[in-house]
Amino acid sequence: MSPKLPPQPHVQHSTTAVADGQSHAHPAPPKGILRWLLTTNHKEIGSLYLIFSLTMFFVGGIFALVVRAELFQPGLQLVQPEFFNQMTTMHGLIMVFAAVMPAFTGLANWMIPLQIGAPDMALPRLNNFSFWLLPVAFTLLLSTLLMPGGGPNFGWTFYAPLSTNYAPPSTTFFILSLHLAGISSILGAINIIATILNMRAPGMRLMDMPLFVWTWLITAFLLIAVMPVLAAVITMMLMDINFGTSFFNAAGGGDPVLFQHLFWTFGHPEVYIMILPAFGIVSAIIPTFARKPLFGYASMVYATAAIAFLSFLVWAHHMFVVGMPLVAELFFMYTTMLIAVPTGVKVFNWVTTLFRGSISFESPMLFALAFVVLFTIGGFSGLMLAIAPADFQYHDTYFVVAHFHYVLVPGAIFAIMAGVYYWLPKWTGHYPNERLAQWHFWFSIIGVNLTFFPMHFAGLAGMPRRIPDYALQFADFNLLSSIGAFFFGASQLLFVLGIILCVRGGKKAPAKAWEGAEDLEWTVPCPAPLHTFETPPVFHRTSH
Amino acid sequence: MQSAWRWLLVISLSASGSQANANDWNMPVGVTDISADIFGLHMTIFWVCVVIGLVVFGAMFYSLFRYRHSKGAKAANFHEHTSVEVLWTAIPVLILVGMAVPATATLKNMYDSSDAELDVMITGQQWRWRYEYLGEDVAFNSNMSTPRTQISGAETRGEHYLLEVDEPLVLPINRKVRFLMTSDDVIHSWWVPDLAVKQDTIPGFINENWVKINEPGIYRGQCTELCGVNHGFMPVVVHAMEEEEFEGWLAKRKEAAAEEAMGVDREWGMEELAERGESVYQAICSSCHQAEGQGSPPAFPALANNQQLIEDVDWHLDKVINGVSGAAMPAFRSTLNPVEIAAVVTYTRNAWGNDTGDVVQPSEVAELIAQ
Numbered sequence: 001m002s003p004k005l006p007p008q009p010h011v012q013h014s015t016t017a018v019a020d021g022q023s024h025a026h027p028a029p030p031k032g033i034l035r036w037l038l039t040t041n042h043k044e045i046g047s048l049y050l051i052f053s054l055t056m057f058f059v060g061g062i063f064a065l066v067v068r069a070e071l072f073q074p075g076l077q078l079v080q081p082e083f084f085n086q087m088t089t090m091h092g093l094i095m096v097f098a099a100v101m102p103a104f105t106g107l108a109n110w111m112i113p114l115q116i117g118a119p120d121m122a123l124p125r126l127n128n129f130s131f132w133l134l135p136v137a138f139t140l141l142l143s144t145l146l147m148p149g150g151g152p153n154f155g156w157t158f159y160a161p162l163s164t165n166y167a168p169p170s171t172t173f174f175i176l177s178l179h180l181a182g183i184s185s186i187l188g189a190i191n192i193i194a195t196i197l198n199m200r201a202p203g204m205r206l207m208d209m210p211l212f213v214w215t216w217l218i219t220a221f222l223l224i225a226v227m228p229v230l231a232a233v234i235t236m237m238l239m240d241i242n243f244g245t246s247f248f249n250a251a252g253g254g255d256p257v258l259f260q261h262l263f264w265t266f267g268h269p270e271v272y273i274m275i276l277p278a279f280g281i282v283s284a285i286i287p288t289f290a291r292k293p294l295f296g297y298a299s300m301v302y303a304t305a306a307i308a309f310l311s312f313l314v315w316a317h318h319m320f321v322v323g324m325p326l327v328a329e330l331f332f333m334y335t336t337m338l339i340a341v342p343t344g345v346k347v348f349n350w351v352t353t354l355f356r357g358s359i360s361f362e363s364p365m366l367f368a369l370a371f372v373v374l375f376t377i378g379g380f381s382g383l384m385l386a387i388a389p390a391d392f393q394y395h396d397t398y399f400v401v402a403h404f405h406y407v408l409v410p411g412a413i414f415a416i417m418a419g420v421y422y423w424l425p426k427w428t429g430h431y432p433n434e435r436l437a438q439w440h441f442w443f444s445i446i447g448v449n450l451t452f453f454p455m456h457f458a459g460l461a462g463m464p465r466r467i468p469d470y471a472l473q474f475a476d477f478n479l480l481s482s483i484g485a486f487f488f489g490a491s492q493l494l495f496v497l498g499i500i501l502c503v504r505g506g507k508k509a510p511a512k513a514w515e516g517a518e519d520l521e522w523t524v525p526c527p528a529p530l531h532t533f534e535t536p537p538v539f540h541r542t543s544h
Numbered sequence: 545m546q547s548a549w550r551w552l553l554v555i556s557l558s559a560s561g562s563q564a565n566a567n568d569w570n571m572p573v574g575v576t577d578i579s580a581d582i583f584g585l586h587m588t589i590f591w592v593c594v595v596i597g598l599v600v601f602g603a604m605f606y607s608l609f610r611y612r613h614s615k616g617a618k619a620a621n622f623h624e625h626t627s628v629e630v631l632w633t634a635i636p637v638l639i640l641v642g643m644a645v646p647a648t649a650t651l652k653n654m655y656d657s658s659d660a661e662l663d664v665m666i667t668g669q670q671w672r673w674r675y676e677y678l679g680e681d682v683a684f685n686s687n688m689s690t691p692r693t694q695i696s697g698a699e700t701r702g703e704h705y706l707l708e709v710d711e712p713l714v715l716p717i718n719r720k721v722r723f724l725m726t727s728d729d730v731i732h733s734w735w736v737p738d739l740a741v742k743q744d745t746i747p748g749f750i751n752e753n754w755v756k757i758n759e760p761g762i763y764r765g766q767c768t769e770l771c772g773v774n775h776g777f778m779p780v781v782v783h784a785m786e787e788e789e790f791e792g793w794l795a796k797r798k799e800a801a802a803e804e805a806m807g808v809d810r811e812w813g814m815e816e817l818a819e820r821g822e823s824v825y826q827a828i829c830s831s832c833h834q835a836e837g838q839g840s841p842p843a844f845p846a847l848a849n850n851q852q853l854i855e856d857v858d859w860h861l862d863k864v865i866n867g868v869s870g871a872a873m874p875a876f877r878s879t880l881n882p883v884e885i886a887a888v889v890t891y892t893r894n895a896w897g898n899d900t901g902d903v904v905q906p907s908e909v910a911e912l913i914a915q
Binding site: 464 | 589607623625742765769
């Protein structure tokens with residue numbers, strides 16, 4: 001495929017003008033807060049996304065710690081069930097929509113233009129708008145906690161009619177905030193697709209792109225496909241709550257199960273939206289520190305595309321106990337099991353990349369290796385959950401909680417942390433303090449397993465999700481999980497400390513900060529100047 | 545097999561030094577043929593995962609150890625191998641087909657609720673279960689019986705803390721029992737691990753499931769679908785009896801139901817109604833309107849000193865019998881009998897300083913329901 005560069009406009013805003021080599025044409029950026037409110041630079045917007053995401057990671061984490069503190073021992077000690085339900089709901093919503101998704105978008109903003117040799121994102125002003133919708137959306141969402149009747153208390157999956165006819169008055173604000181977050185995601189996705197398809201360096205074919213770019217391209221298509229479904233379903237809720245319709249109200253002829261079909265049509269691809277870019281990050285880091293090209297590049301791309309395609313065909317495996325017909329149960333069981341095949345291909349490829357490499361264990365590599373092991377454990381429990389008859393026992397227990405936390409915390413979040421440690425030299429010009437990063441890694445891996453591994457047992461023994469108090473036989477598992485959660489939460493302060501120290505100083509990094517790193521971002525200086533690739537680089541095909 | 549689980553248990557429980565038996569950390573085998581089949585599937589897929597995990601992680605940790613940069617390992621440069629890639633795509637497919645076959649057979653079996661000898665209607669309601677033996681004129685509500693004082697910690701927690709009810713569902717063993725499941729308000733999910741029955745109860749839908757219990761005993765479970773504030777306090781208890789014992793129990797319940805129906809026609813005094821009403825109120829109403837009628841606004845209005853309630857007995861009866869559309873208040877016309885409705889209305893009209901002096905007769909309620 002021949003590279004397509006965007007037409008060079010003569011009169012345009014500053015960020016595209018740099019392609020003409022007229023760097024002197026940049027007006028001085030506004031000072032203070034205006035600089036950040038008005039910025040159209042992909043690096044600055046990327047940083048904003050990442051800072052926002054990290055902040056929300058702690059907000060969502062504090063909610064999780066409220067939950068874990070209440071579950072520390074049987075009985076109700078600290079909070080009442082009303083507030084407990086708001087905490088579980090808010091924890092899920094914040095972590096999914098305000099921590100994990102914006103973190104990946106932030107990494108995409110920073111790294112995609114650098115990895116494809118583009119001067120910026122294709123639509124810089126849209127980029128600014130996409131970001132600034134988020135603080136508005138989540139300030140609104142968090143403010144519902146202070147409203148009469150409290151915030152959303154129906155779980156992050158907000159099943160109707162609990163979230164409609166039986167919901168607190170603040171639900172309308174919850175709907176508005178999700179709409180705003182959804183618009184932000186769609187605009188971000190459009191921008192990423194436009195950038196990748198139009199702005200690659202001359203000579204870079206699609207099959208030359210780094211896997212982080214590939215996985216994000218596919219993720220962006222998923223976002224465009226499913227965020228409108230989320231928008232539709234919350235609009236139907238809005239109508240049921242405020243305008244007397246009965247989409248989901250059985251008494252008015254509506255169908256509560258329709259809600260779940262629509263929600264999971266969005267929700268299952270959403271799960272892959274949160275993991276595909278993680279695959280991309282790990283596929284960059286493992287070859288770098290094994291000093292050996294990624295094994296099976298093409299099969300990685302095909303496997304990613306296969307997972308994305310299958311993600312549209314498995315939604316009702318979240319609904320095995322709603323009373324679907326037998327034939328539907330079988331269909332969704334088989335398609336779900338099938339996802340294990342391309343996912344397995346990825347894991348095998350990573351392991352084979354390590355085989356006969358020359359491996360070193362810097363902090364990005366540690367997180368990436370932990371990702372491979374612990375994500376695979378989450379994949380195993382996912383395979384168990386796919387067995388529909390067994391799911392009648394697993395469904396809505398802590399076994400499910402253990403499963404999705406394994407794929408999201410040591411899965412998505414460890415990959416994000418690996419990416420941050422990997423690219424911090426590019427962003428700041430300094431290596432992160434390796435010793436601190438190693439402590440962060442070992443504390444995190446102990447904390448994450450102590451928190452989530454016992455949940456498998458609690459679930460198998462019969463503990464349902466989303467309960468503020470539990471029978472006495474679950475006490476030991478919950479005690480361990482709560483200790484682990486506080487340990488994990490506290491050790492994340494090391495992450496923040498490491499980032500702050502790295503921004504302020506540290507060992508200077510050369511352009512190619514890691515010995516085995518090959519992609520285009522390592523050809524620009526560390527730290528990357530505000531404007532890069534003002535002249536498109538010439539892309540030399542490596543070993544893909 | 546058991547020793548591996550035990551080993552994992554030792555790791556996870558060493559901090560607490562607790563004694564645990566198998567069911568405390570693995571899925572129960574249960575007391576039905578289906579539950580045993582599901583347990584078999586669960587353990588099979590578990591061991592498949594363990595073996596795959598050992599191979600994959602074994603290869604990974606071997607590579608990490610063997611090819612360390614610090615030991616001077618030189619990297620090779622290979623990056624694809626078509627036949628290996630085809631092989632590790634094909635082998636998982638075969639393993640999955642091997643899993644899908646028994647899973648499909650079990651699932652088909654679970655879906656065959658034909659030829660049931662007894663039909664029980666299970667209705668979820670915030671936050672209790674209602675059981676109705678279809679064709680037998682026996683129906684009752686099943687509420688959690690764990691006292692609030694145990695939850696708050698003022699009293700020592702009992703052995704079956706949060707997993708005990710005032711009236712369990714009583715079922716015969718060795719008979720196929722079909723469940724018809726629905727809900728009056730939000731979605732609940734009825735689950736008893738030992739029976740391997742978990743089914744959502746959904747307003748406007750009737751789901752089917754079935755059970756044939758092999759051993760008498762008391763089996764406990766919980767609601768597993770988030771259903772509001774008291775989702776965690778909605779246990780399921782099933783008492784499975786020998787068939788003759790069950791027949792005796794059913795006959796006794798029928799008799800009691802007939803007697804209760806007679807009570808509708810006689811004149812009741814204030815005191816007996818209020819006394820009966822208090823127990824109905826504590827079992828049914830107090831989870832929302834609170835023990836002292838203080839409510840928890842805005843979702844659940846106060847009943848104590850509620851002017852509208854005090855002034856308008858017809859309005860009050862209408863809300864209890866027909867519910868409040870679009871709000872959490874359900875219609876009790878079919879959940880409570882006329883005596884219970886008359887009793888609880890009389891009680892609330894005279895408790896907590898409401899002092900209206902009103903007495904509502906069961907016969908009036910029966911008339912309103914008939915309208």
